[in-house]
Amino acid sequence: MRYISFEKSGKTLLGVRDSGGGIRTLGEFTLEALLADGVDLQQFAAQHTGGAIEAEEGVKLLPPLRRPTKILCVGLNFKDHSAESNFAQPDYPTMFLRLHTSLVAHQQPIVRPRISDSLDYEGEIAVVLGKGGRHIAKRDALSHVAGYALFNDASVREYQFKTPQWTIGKNFDGTGAFGPELVTADELPPGAKGLLLETRLNGKVVQSANTDDMVFDVETLISVLSEAVTLEAGDVIVAGTPSGIGWARNPKLLMRHGDVCEVSVAGLGVLRNPIVDEAAA
Template sequence: MRYVRFILDGKKHLGAREGDKIRILGEASLESLLAAGVDLETYASQQTSGRLVSEADITFLPVVEHPAKIFCIGLNYADHTKESKYEQPTYPTIFPRYDTSLVGHGQPIIRPRVSDTLDYEGELAVVLKKGGRHIAKEDALDCIAGYALFNDGSVREYQFLSPQWTVGKNFDATGAFGPELVTASEVPAGAKGLLLETRLNGKVVQSASTDTMVFDIATLISVISEAITLEASDVIVTGTPSGIGWAREPKLLMRPGDVCEVSVTGFAPLRNTIADEAEASGSVKAPRAA
């Protein structure tokens, strides 16, 4: 099944893809269904009375608008670690994202007015249907509801103002998430063997196999659960490969009017334009990094 979350006629809806159309399933969110223990593999097939609409008629929302938690994984592809001038960690680099930073497919990623260092990071995200503590690696994949695409838009200037990356990874409307949740049964176990690519204005800037993750998805679920209780609708954003704009010379940063697209084998692509944050009267700009 492939689920989408969207606005139509001023209301939020959940839908499921049927060919080139989307069937309206109602107003429930994926996070509410997951929290209630609903089986997403079969739910859509039981909701057949909703009307079919065209993708052109809807406004996409983040596929999960308010996850219980969002964990992002840094330095999870060795080639990206190398280009970032870090030593490869032997333990996953974990940092949070917050739902105020999320934006849907087809909606603009916002370059903040306090910085011009907005960079792309194409990634695969995992959405959980259940969790717990001390989840064994061999049981971890059973916790997955499905997968979606993510663009971990990063304001580099703020990311490196401190040893913790959280602020630079959480500017409003910088984390694109969608366009669809593909349930686990439609994806190879652990999302192995998929080609992840990012394109900026049509040019491939990142390309790697998910097989080259340093910590695979089952390991990430198991390791995080050693410390933190995982819950239904938690999201794990699994890391980006090499090719980020910040590591290039000259740097390749996202500008208003640019189009950034993330694709993974078997998924509808996640595509967003870049727009500047609207100026507000009385605002004070933050200091620039040295």
Template structure:
């Protein structure tokens, strides 16, 4: 089942994408449905008589306010090798806040205080069934579905301190969408998916999710050792090599650029780049 969120008659609305149309299923958010324990595959099969053309509506991020968003850094060895860091033996975990999210086709915003806006294509995982001390062998049963994320990073601010939080959370820098795809449509744990990032049509990142150092099940298990996972929590699983900051000369996103992140079977997220306005 492929869910998408959009504005309809002034309200945030949830729909199921079918071919080139969206069937409206209601106004309750995915976070709320997950918190109530609703089976999203069954829920999406409910008949509906209202259909919209995705070209006629403004899309929204699949989740508006996840209870928590965890991002995983340095989760591909080739990306760590191009960075200034040693490869850690424990996941590098940092938060993202919902005010940084932007939808498919919405602009990613380069902040006025820095021109060091970089791209990071990543697989996003949505938790359906939470808990604490989740065993690795049980972790994949906790996944509700998947989406695409562009972890837009303001590198100048990311490296101002040992903690990356500020550089990873500028408003309007986290592309997210276009769809939430239920777990039954994706290989378990998102294994074997091809991830590709393109800047102005040029391929800048290309990898398999099999290259993750900490796979999805391991990430879920490790996070839950310390933090209770809740329905609707979002985990952004890391980026492969090819980031603009590591290139010579550097290749950073600027106004007028278009960044696309594609993940096989999940979708393609497209965001133009604009400057922050006064």
């Protein structure tokens, strides 16, 4: 099941993709509310019928979840990326937080801030939790996953490295691309393992890796995080990027106005975003 969040005619709506690529509307619901209520997403889609939208004219796509309870991001989760970033590979997940105010949807612009020319791409998978808890055993962790989406953890490197904490460089408005849809966990291999993850900038592949190459797999991340944090339905875990980032290249390859960045994973589709300069004040 592929859930899509969108606006049409002034209403915030939830729908599912049909086999032909159109949208079957479910009503004025949000994934945040459904997950918080413990709703089975497959049953919900089967029980709610609405109009069909065959052409997306007048549809404004939204991130699958607009206000996730938490956005927990994992750094240095691919060994080659740790090496290119001149970090020793950590033996514990490197965590930082994103804010919902940084999120943008599929086809919506990622915004290059006017105060810095260091906007970089990071293609990743996002894990959306359907239920939470503390001290979740690794063997049970995947039962807590509602589904997966794509994420571009676009980073303002100049600000990321102004301090030892990366948070500010990861939270500029309009830099966290999330979508295009929430794909329920049954549509993918357990833990989204064995899938090709690629990032393309202006059509050229700049990152390519297999999700099997993650140092900490999805179930490990859920289990380890839950040792410290009460996880909740609607939490999003952004699981890390592979090597190939623009900041590590010589010369650096940074995103600029007019560029188009795409992140793809088999089964999750393509997350596509143009890059635009922030408007002058």
